[in-house]
Amino acid sequence: MGKMKYGIGMRTQYAAGTDMHVAFNEQMEQARLAEKLGFNSLMKSSHLAGHPLQEFQQVPFLGRVMAEAPSLRLITGVVLLSLHKPLDMAEQLATIDVMSGGRLTFGAGLGYREVEFKAFGTTSKERVKRFEENLIAINRLWTEEKVSMSGSHFELDDAALSLKPAQKPTPPVWIGANADAAIVRAAKMADAWFVNPHQKLETIERQAELYKRALDQAGKPFPDDLPGCREIFVGNSRTEAIEAAKPFLAAKYKVYHQWGQDEDMPDDDNDLSLDYDELLEDRFMLGSPEEIAEQIIAHNKRVGINHLILNFHWVGMPQALCLESMTRFAEEVRPLVEQGL
Amino acid sequence: MTTIQFGLMIRGQFPQEDDMQQRFAECMEMVRHADRLGFACITKGSHYAGYPLQDIQQLPFLTRAMVEGPNLRLNAGIILLSLHKPLDLAEQLASIDVMSGGRLIFGAALGYREVEFLGFGTTQRDRVQRFEENLAAIKRLWGENDVNMVGSHFQLKDASTSIKPVQKPHPPIWIGANADPAIRRAAKVGDCWYVNPHNRIGTILKQTEIYKRALDEYDRPFPEEFPIRREVFVAKTREEALRLCAPYLATKYKVYHQWGQDKVMPEGDNDLSLEFDDLAHDRFLIGSPDEVADECIRLHRETGVNHIIASMQWPGMDYRITMDAMQLLSEEVFPKVNQAV
Numbered sequence: 001m002g003k004m005k006y007g008i009g010m011r012t013q014y015a016a017g018t019d020m021h022v023a024f025n026e027q028m029e030q031a032r033l034a035e036k037l038g039f040n041s042l043m044k045s046s047h048l049a050g051h052p053l054q055e056f057q058q059v060p061f062l063g064r065v066m067a068e069a070p071s072l073r074l075i076t077g078v079v080l081l082s083l084h085k086p087l088d089m090a091e092q093l094a095t096i097d098v099m100s101g102g103r104l105t106f107g108a109g110l111g112y113r114e115v116e117f118k119a120f121g122t123t124s125k126e127r128v129k130r131f132e133e134n135l136i137a138i139n140r141l142w143t144e145e146k147v148s149m150s151g152s153h154f155e156l157d158d159a160a161l162s163l164k165p166a167q168k169p170t171p172p173v174w175i176g177a178n179a180d181a182a183i184v185r186a187a188k189m190a191d192a193w194f195v196n197p198h199q200k201l202e203t204i205e206r207q208a209e210l211y212k213r214a215l216d217q218a219g220k221p222f223p224d225d226l227p228g229c230r231e232i233f234v235g236n237s238r239t240e241a242i243e244a245a246k247p248f249l250a251a252k253y254k255v256y257h258q259w260g261q262d263e264d265m266p267d268d269d270n271d272l273s274l275d276y277d278e279l280l281e282d283r284f285m286l287g288s289p290e291e292i293a294e295q296i297i298a299h300n301k302r303v304g305i306n307h308l309i310l311n312f313h314w315v316g317m318p319q320a321l322c323l324e325s326m327t328r329f330a331e332e333v334r335p336l337v338e339q340g341l
Numbered sequence: 342m343t344t345i346q347f348g349l350m351i352r353g354q355f356p357q358e359d360d361m362q363q364r365f366a367e368c369m370e371m372v373r374h375a376d377r378l379g380f381a382c383i384t385k386g387s388h389y390a391g392y393p394l395q396d397i398q399q400l401p402f403l404t405r406a407m408v409e410g411p412n413l414r415l416n417a418g419i420i421l422l423s424l425h426k427p428l429d430l431a432e433q434l435a436s437i438d439v440m441s442g443g444r445l446i447f448g449a450a451l452g453y454r455e456v457e458f459l460g461f462g463t464t465q466r467d468r469v470q471r472f473e474e475n476l477a478a479i480k481r482l483w484g485e486n487d488v489n490m491v492g493s494h495f496q497l498k499d500a501s502t503s504i505k506p507v508q509k510p511h512p513p514i515w516i517g518a519n520a521d522p523a524i525r526r527a528a529k530v531g532d533c534w535y536v537n538p539h540n541r542i543g544t545i546l547k548q549t550e551i552y553k554r555a556l557d558e559y560d561r562p563f564p565e566e567f568p569i570r571r572e573v574f575v576a577k578t579r580e581e582a583l584r585l586c587a588p589y590l591a592t593k594y595k596v597y598h599q600w601g602q603d604k605v606m607p608e609g610d611n612d613l614s615l616e617f618d619d620l621a622h623d624r625f626l627i628g629s630p631d632e633v634a635d636e637c638i639r640l641h642r643e644t645g646v647n648h649i650i651a652s653m654q655w656p657g658m659d660y661r662i663t664m665d666a667m668q669l670l671s672e673e674v675f676p677k678v679n680q681a682v
Contacts (some may be wrong), residue, residue, distance in 0.1 A: 051501030063404030087460035095398035100495035119428035160392030
């Protein structure tokens with residue numbers, strides 16, 4: 001297992017009424033700081049029709065932010081793959097990969113919001129089927145010269161891409177999965193299961209066993225890179241960090257609950273409407289540098305996560321607070337983890 | 342006094358064996374050059390499954406290019422609107438407009454390639470309906486929240502985009518049209534008709550009359566900005582200009598003919614397989630600075646176009662030749678044209 005790698009999560013979410021020009025500049029500043037602090041990657045999420053939350057769209061944002069952070073890998077966390085057409089995604093992502101000099105990691109997930117399914121002319125019921133056929137089609141388009149394939153919502157008729165990705169055979173493929181069935185799918189179809197930020201570590205530990213069994217069944221090895229995503233705030237103490245993050249993080253998870261994110265989570269861990277103090281247990285990394293380092297080591301030892309995407313920023317959070325947390329992470333937490341591994 | 346603006350079309354299309362990271366870097370050099378030379382915009386076209394030509398995808402390209410050309414408007418010229426879902430485009434284009442500080446131009450047209458229609462789960466037959474409903478939906482999504490709309494291939498249910506464009510009421514909508522009904526549509530629902538590069542000036546004159554009559558019929562004013570795309574090349578002499586560009590331009594038009602571009606052009610001017618001299622006559626702006634300036638002035642005087650988007654590079658052509666021609670255009674043609682009008 002390799003050294004621990006770190007990324008910053010860039011949801012780019014802001015409250016209604018925020019000047020998005022200011023927001024944009026803040027996001028570029030966060031990317032530049034991540035580059036300066038020696039992070040390994042950045043991740044951009046995807047939602048559409050997210051009002052009243054404001055956010056930048058995933059592919060355009062990655063196209064722009066890559067100029068601010070020339071060393072960082074660019075992760076789609078995640079493409080809501082069930083919504084899209086594979087020819088479109090294959091070409092958009094190949095472009096991001098080529099323009100960045102081969103830095104794309106293709107994270108994909110199902111999506112869960114009715115307004116998004118409807119707007120893309122599909123339904124929640126179709127999402128697994130569309131996800132699977134889209135992923136297969138994209139992989140074929142990336143690796144074969146010409147592709148003929150009949151999907152449930154598209155037709156590839158001797159289609160040959162305008163552009164292949166820079167990375168060969170393809171950029172790494174990660175599947176974001178909350179529910180058990182999706183984790184099995186990740187084992188079969190992806191290079192790695194992309195562990196989500198919503199679940200408690202003990203749930204993830206259970207699911208990791210499921211993941212390993214599914215890998216064995218598929219005849220695949222445990223991935224070199226096992227990525228996971230966590231909410232984080234580095235403070236002077238646990239109490240202080242919990243209080244500092246509360247206004248922003250609590251609000252974020254209320255929205256997740258409203259949007260129905262928890263409906264996709266396993267029965268033993270699917271209530272994001274819990275009170276913040278209960279919600280954060282075993283789920284969010286909030287504490288002093290020593291406490292956070294311990295939690296990261298635990299994620300590594302108990303689950304095998306060695307590429308950690310950290311969400312430092314939530315809706316409404318002042319930029320200075322976010323930058324400070326990022327800086328403390330790099331200067332105080334990271335060295336402790338290295339010593340402890 | 343009128344100002345004639347000049348934009349640069351960056352085709353971004355290259356032969357199959359080319360190193361696309363290298364070519365992309367050259368494109369960015371051209372963007373920087375255009376910015377320094379006082380071009381008004383860069384324009385990027387869109388195609389999918391463009392093999393055997395390699396192509397960089399339009400929207401990610403523009404998001405990366407916005408950094409290299411901070412003074413340039415970004416023309417998505419044109420988006421194949423019939424292929425897409427309106428929420429997707431409304432969101433992506435709003436992101437690009439906000440990130441660039443309000444520099445987006447929303448070009449749109451029907452598209453004509455079967456492989457693209459099929460890849461997006463649609464057909465040639467549906468393209469007009471989809472174009473019209475998509476455009477109507479995008480305008481609504483940009484202007485209102487809680488949009489409810491049932492389209493033939495999507496449903497908007499209380500949908501509100503995450504962000505709205507900076508430009509108000511929205512980025513300018515340029516509608517590309519070859520055939521007469523499409524020109525009438527441009528008069529009805531666009532901010533202007535975006536004249537394509539393929540038609541001879543005689544055809545454009547006839548079509549401008551159709552456009553003006555339609556504007557009257559729909560009670561819309563003649564647009565303040567009336568753009569046209571042209572194949573342009575300039576050198577010290579006409580002979581040198583032809584020597585430098587003719588081989589590449591001829592190949593490009595053979596590909597257009599293979600792809601069926603001329604099938605959607607009007608009777609009497611719909612054969613792109615003609616021999617080069619025949620093809621170039623009254624269609625391409627190629628010559629010495631004086632000759633090209635004269636043609637631009639003539640175009641403006643006869644049709645009213647006041648924003649000339651110049652395509653100056655064709656597949657296989659060394660970009661340094663284009664860079665030189667861009668310089669000559671800026672130094673000698675821009676001022677000549679603007680002094681005369």
